[in-house]
Amino acid sequence: MYGLSVRWSLADAPPGTLERLREYVEAESHAKFAGLPGLRFKTWRAREDEWFEGTYVFVSDEVRAEFQADFETRAADAPATAMTGVAPQIEPFEVVAVVRGPAGFRSAARFEG
Template sequence: MYGLSVRWSLAEAPAGVDAALREYVHDTSLAKFSGMDGLRFKTWRTRPGEWFEGTYVFETAAARDTFATWFAEVAADSPGSKIIGSAPVFQEPFDVVAVAEGGSGFAAGPGPV
């Protein structure tokens, strides 16, 4: 599997950005990526007030690289960048060594509100 991390800094983002990002992910972005061809899964991560990140895991390197090239071209105008008020600070490909499913199972859908 082949991963991609895209991270935005929230250091200078407007007040309320954490709630706005959570609302956007829950209401729009989650559905956009659910069932996306070539994507195994996507995780949205945040450290409120510090950073916001999309972590993607693709089936093939080609699927990851195609998405990464496209996203690099549009990232500054993406919905996340508009909500945050700035473009991502980095976009980094990586290899996934392994994924373990724990005893509680894998759960897709929104996280805590």
């Protein structure tokens, strides 16, 4: 499996940016990616005042490369770019292994706490 990390810095983002990003994921982004062909899973990760990231895992390197090429053409107009005020760092990677623990996954726009 092959992945892509798309990370925006929050270091100089306006106050409340991470909360706006959380709301965007819940209201729009989650549903958008739930039906993306070739996507195995996506996670949204963040560190308050540091960064916000989308991490994608695809069925093949070809699907990853196609998604990456398309995203790079529109990254400047991405909602997270508008909210953070900075362009993302985009980095492909290989997934060596994934394990599903006994607690499993819950596919929802807001992760249970």
